[in-house]
Amino acid sequence: xxxxxxxxxxxxxxxxxxxxxxxxxxxxxxxxxxxxxxxxxxxxxxxxxxxxxxxxxxxxxxxxxxxxxxxxxxxxxxxxxxxxxxxxxxxxxxxxxxxxxxxxxxxxxxxxxxxxxxxxxxxxxxxxxxxxxxxxxxxxxxxxxxxxxxxxxxxxxxxxxxxxxxxxxxxxxxxxxxxxxxxxxxxxxxxxxxxxxxxxxxxxxxxxxxxxxxxxxxxxxxxxxxxxxxxxxxxxxxxxxxxxxxxxxxxxxxxxxxxxxxxxxxxxxxxxx
Amino acid sequence: xxxxxxxxxxxxxxxxxxxxxxxxxxxxxxxxxxxxxxxxxxxxxxxxxxxxxxxxxxxxxxxxxxxxxxxxxxxxxxxxxxxxxxxxxxxxxxxxxxxxxxxxxxxxxxxxxxxxxxxxxxxxxxxxxxxxxxxxxxxxxxxxxxxxxxxxxxxxxxxxxxxxxxxxxxxxxxxxxxxxxxxxxxxxxxxxxxxxxxxxxxxxxxxxxxxxxxxxxxxxxxxxxxxxxxxxxxxxxxxxxxxxxxxxxxxxxxxxxxxxxxxxxxxxxxxxxxxxxxxxxxxxxxxxxxxxxxxxxxxxxxxxxxxxxxxxxxxxxxxxxxxxxxxxxxxxxxxxxxxxxxxxxxxxxxxxxxxxxxxxxxxxxxxxxxxxxxxxxxxxxxxxxxxxxxxxxxxxxxx
Numbered sequence: 001x002x003x004x005x006x007x008x009x010x011x012x013x014x015x016x017x018x019x020x021x022x023x024x025x026x027x028x029x030x031x032x033x034x035x036x037x038x039x040x041x042x043x044x045x046x047x048x049x050x051x052x053x054x055x056x057x058x059x060x061x062x063x064x065x066x067x068x069x070x071x072x073x074x075x076x077x078x079x080x081x082x083x084x085x086x087x088x089x090x091x092x093x094x095x096x097x098x099x100x101x102x103x104x105x106x107x108x109x110x111x112x113x114x115x116x117x118x119x120x121x122x123x124x125x126x127x128x129x130x131x132x133x134x135x136x137x138x139x140x141x142x143x144x145x146x147x148x149x150x151x152x153x154x155x156x157x158x159x160x161x162x163x164x165x166x167x168x169x170x171x172x173x174x175x176x177x178x179x180x181x182x183x184x185x186x187x188x189x190x191x192x193x194x195x196x197x198x199x200x201x202x203x204x205x206x207x208x209x210x211x212x213x214x215x216x217x218x219x220x221x222x223x224x225x226x227x228x229x230x231x232x233x234x235x236x237x238x239x240x241x242x243x244x245x246x247x248x249x250x251x252x253x254x255x256x257x258x259x260x261x262x263x264x265x266x267x268x269x270x271x272x273x
Numbered sequence: 274x275x276x277x278x279x280x281x282x283x284x285x286x287x288x289x290x291x292x293x294x295x296x297x298x299x300x301x302x303x304x305x306x307x308x309x310x311x312x313x314x315x316x317x318x319x320x321x322x323x324x325x326x327x328x329x330x331x332x333x334x335x336x337x338x339x340x341x342x343x344x345x346x347x348x349x350x351x352x353x354x355x356x357x358x359x360x361x362x363x364x365x366x367x368x369x370x371x372x373x374x375x376x377x378x379x380x381x382x383x384x385x386x387x388x389x390x391x392x393x394x395x396x397x398x399x400x401x402x403x404x405x406x407x408x409x410x411x412x413x414x415x416x417x418x419x420x421x422x423x424x425x426x427x428x429x430x431x432x433x434x435x436x437x438x439x440x441x442x443x444x445x446x447x448x449x450x451x452x453x454x455x456x457x458x459x460x461x462x463x464x465x466x467x468x469x470x471x472x473x474x475x476x477x478x479x480x481x482x483x484x485x486x487x488x489x490x491x492x493x494x495x496x497x498x499x500x501x502x503x504x505x506x507x508x509x510x511x512x513x514x515x516x517x518x519x520x521x522x523x524x525x526x527x528x529x530x531x532x533x534x535x536x537x538x539x540x541x542x543x544x545x546x547x548x549x550x551x552x553x554x555x556x557x558x559x560x561x562x563x564x565x566x567x568x569x570x571x572x573x574x575x576x577x578x579x580x581x582x583x584x585x586x587x588x589x590x591x592x593x594x595x596x597x598x599x600x601x602x603x604x605x606x607x608x609x610x611x612x613x614x615x616x617x618x619x620x621x622x623x624x625x626x627x628x629x630x631x632x633x634x635x636x637x638x639x640x641x642x643x644x645x646x647x648x649x650x651x652x653x654x655x656x657x658x659x660x661x662x663x664x665x666x667x668x669x670x671x672x
Contacts, residue, residue, distance in 0.1 A: 057625060064621040123460070123615040141458030141465035142577070144617035188617035189460060190577055195623065202619035 034228060038237040038272050041096040041111070041158075047246075047266030049088035049117040049148075052259040056251055068144060069119040071134035090117035090148075090264070096156050098272070106159035111176065113154070113210075118147040123188065145187045148260045150248065152210040154178020160238075163218035170221035172240065173214070180210040180248050182260050206250035206257035214244025216270060240270040297393075297426040297438030301337040304328075306399075308557050309598040312502075312568070323445035324399055325597030327555045329410035332399035336424060336440060343391045350434065351377045351395060352425045353405045355416045357439050360425045366434075367406075374425070375405035375413070397424065403444050412444055445597035450482050452591040452604040461615045463579045466490050466589045468604065470574070484596045485571045489554075490578060491590045491603055492565035493546050499580065501564035503557040543586030543609040554592045554600040568594065581612045 054063025070085030092115025098107040120143050128138025160172040186193040186202035193202040219239045220227035230236045248261030302320035304310075307328045310317060324332065340349065353375050354360040360374035367375045377397060400408040402422060416422055421441040427434045454469040472482045489501065554560050565578050581587060586609040593601040616624075 053622070059625070064618065064625050068618045068621055121618075123617050125459075126614040126616045129616060140460045140613070140615050141467075142460030142463070142615050142617075144615075144619075146618055186617065186619040188615070188619075189463060189579075193617045193619040196620050197623060 034232060035237060036231055036235045036273075038107075039098055041094075041098060041109075041156075041270055041272045043094035043096075043242070043268050043270040045090075045092045045094060045113070045115060045266050045268040047090050047115075047268075048264045049090045049119065050248075050262030050264040051119075051146075051148075052249075052251070052262045056256070056259040065119070065146075067134040067137075068123070069121045069146070071137070072121050072139060088117060088119055090115045090150065090266075092116065092150070094270075098156075098158070104164070105161045106157065106172075106174075109156050109158075111154055111156045111178075112151065114149070114151045116147070116149050118145050120145040142189045143187070144189075144193065146184065146260070147187065148182050148184045150180065150182040150250075150261065152178050152180040152248070154210055154212075158216075160218070163216075163221070163238075167221060170218040172216045172218055174216060174242075174244075176210065176212040176244075176246070178210050180208050180250055180261060182206045182248075182250050184258060184260050204258055206252065206260055208249035208251055208253065208257075208259070208261060210246065210248050210261075212244050212246035212266075214242050214246075214266070216240035216242035234273075236271050236273045238272045240272075241267070242270055243267045295340055295342060295428055295437055297338055297340050299336055299338040299438060299440045301335075302440060303335040303337070305333050305335065307332045307598075312598075320440070320442070323443040323597035324402060325595070326410060326446040326448070326599040327557070328598065329399045329403050329446055333396050334399060334402060334424075334442070335394060335396045337392070337394045338426075338438070339391050340393060340426070340437065341391055349393065349437075350427045351397065352427055353377065353402060354423045354425050354439070355413075356421075357423050357441070358436075359423065360427060360434075360439075361436050363434075377401055377405055393426075402442055403446055410446055412446065416444060443597075445484075445595065446599060448599060449485065449593045449595040449601040451601045452488065452593050455589060455591050455604045455607055457587075457589045457607040457610040459610045459612045460577065462583055462612055463577050463581055464587060464589065464610050464612055465575060465577050466591065466607070467575045468591045470591075470593055481571060482593075482595070486594045486596045486598070487568040487571050488566075488573060488576075488594065489560060489564045489568060489592045489600075490566035490576050491548075491560075491563040491592060491606075492578060493543070493548070493563070493588045493590075493606060495563045496565045496578075496580060499565050501561055502567050503561035503564060543588060547606075548603065552603070554603060560592070560600070565589075583612045583614055586611050 051065060053065040054060050057063050059066075066085070092113055094111055094113040096109050096111035098109035100108040102108060122139040123142045123144040124134070124137040125140050131137065154176045155178060156174060156176050158172055158174040163170045163172045183205050184203070188194075194200065195202050217240060219241065227238070230239075244266050245263070246266060247263045249259065250261035251257060251259035304318045304320070307318050308331055309325070309327060318328075320334075324334075352360045352366070354365070355373045359365050363369075365373045398408070400410050402424065403410050403412050406413060412422070421443050423439040423441050425439045426437045428437055450470065450472065452468050452470045455466065456468070457464050457466045468488075470481050470485065470488070472480065492499075548563065552559055552563075565580075566576050569576055578587075578589065588606040588609055590603040590606045592603050
């Protein structure tokens, strides 16, 4: 509870900073005369799926996630060819509200991310799991999946002074920090898996924190006239391509929950409006 | 000379329209008795939808319309042509060699209209439309699958017959391409059946036939009690004035089918049981006995048959259905497959020794996690309130 109290206090501080920002979307000297007001950002995100389920059990690289989802064989390859952990992706959306303009330096705001990912593999036949080597387990045609709907609410600091002031350096680094929440569920074939002990559906809610750092390339630099026209006709101030590294801990604060987060990369496109 | 030929053509048209002034207008076409009527939520088939192999033995089409002016001393007859103009030429009409227009005189509907009436309503069994010669639901060679036949009203004057109007009916009784490469794998209390359904004319390298409506999976031994959404009774035979033979034919088919079904429904070890020799997938009542899936949408190539018993053996086949409701012959049955217990991710996770060491890691969310959504909701409302305040402030500053 102590950690969560600290975080709530941080959020409160962010919201308190909002008050003086009411009168300043942008300082008169830090925006061009033709620019429309800028308050929000949207990101379309795609990145890698990561988890720390085995690590949480102290079985990194040899736990149940590795056994089920990372030890299957390529049915088209020669016998004995095991497939490693395939690259799995996460897709999502982020919405930011740029509450506070920090003069010409950048903006501080709050944002929310919602993203979806899953890991799917053919479930092994129970009778065929006699070996300790999961790559030789006999797999059935039935899929088993771990599906995760990861989300976060976070503070966002975007430093866009370089991109705005130095034409040949259109980079806008940023950082995010916040809380993360991830409903997840396991399927067995076309239905939810059942917990073998409680006989309840294998669904749950993990929580933790979210940290991210990245850099965005302001696309206005390449087509300034188009960017200006887009701003004046649609209100879109800037567009970016971005790449970030993020770490999500979802193992729980006060009680251990399934850690379906980890270190991941994310890339995508963003607009500010 | 051109003006002369034009004048002659105009004179001919004028003369013909004067001599045969009657015209038929079809105001309504009603379809009754199709087993497909129960599909798609009981939607009644329209005249624009094809008359398929399942419709053919069961369905009747009622054509309603008007004829103006009322003919006197003439007979209104009904013919089936393989084109809109086939019946216009005497040499095309039955019993001419290579006829492309056939009479429905056995229906007893060729009587002259009552003098005072200009309205008609004629009911024609589907099998007469598809095959006016033998009524076997197999069209004559001159009617290709999927083509239109034309129900034609003709007036018989003393010397010759004149077509007064036609209405097209699309016939599609040819069986779809059989499904290929059906395989099955055992899963927990279920089996995953996969297949390919490719256009034969592309050598099996292209996509699904364009007019495919879906698939049924068949199980051997059949799963008693499974409801595939099919009618369990044969369609009622069409009764017409001359329909005694129709009813007899339908009843005979039903009896033979029922006998065959009974001989195959007793179970037995996997591989020894087969479909009855007289199995007709176009019969809903027969298909219902072996179907272990609902009608699967076109594009489907994988289906999980559930409700099976671990350790028992099953075989599977697939039947395709086209947009006319006509079904293919069943594919080759798979080899025997036995459902078996599988271990899904969560079972494996819960089996892990790490779980017993840390019993707190359960599917039940903590109190913090349970209350967090409410916190998010409150946070969102707070943001919305601040946003509204900010927008109002901006409006005030502008004004």
